[in-house]
Amino acid sequence: MKKLLLMAAVMLSSVGAFAQHAVGSFTLQPKVGINIANITNNGDYGKARVDFAGGLEGEYQATDIFSLSAGLMYSRQGFKTKDVNVAGYTISGDSWTPSYLNVPVLANVYVVPGLAVKLGVQPGFMIDKDDAEDVNTFDLSIPVGLSYEYNNFVLDGRYNWGVTKINKHSIKGADDTRNSVFQITLGYKFSL
16 A cells, blocks of 8 residues: 555656646747658668758647647758669669758647647758759648657657659659658757
8 A cells, every 4th residue: 555655646746747838838949850761652772861850849838738839940851772783783872862941830639748649731941952953842741740748858759741742843653752751859848
């Protein structure tokens, strides 16, 4: 019985660390992390690449369990090609590494204290436009994810499912290529 009471006391004392911010409050969250980026329909030669993601996100706590957030994220995306062996020679793979400024707008539902399910829309704008004549410089994604907050530190994992095609022109076998990005970030919420 003593163990049960002690466990209950520890759980109750830690509830404050996991609690959402007060209804009507606004927080700013700088965050940094990594992207595991690829494109859809890249055949047998493509593989994911790992690169940087970082930015700032604001969140408004509308109710005890619901909030809205919007941000500005710098995101290195793209893909790598695998090395190919041709007639005994290895041809090294290459990478396509575009940078985007993404604007995630998300609805957040806190299913338990500290744990939020996220869904939204994310327009993105390519900022290194070397390939501008061949690829779309605007990208629309649907971010879906989870975040966990403890003592204002937020671990966020989301999948950004690309909706718009990357290629401007029809390319045989690559008509339906879209961005496909897993993003993991760590941030800290500052109350305003």
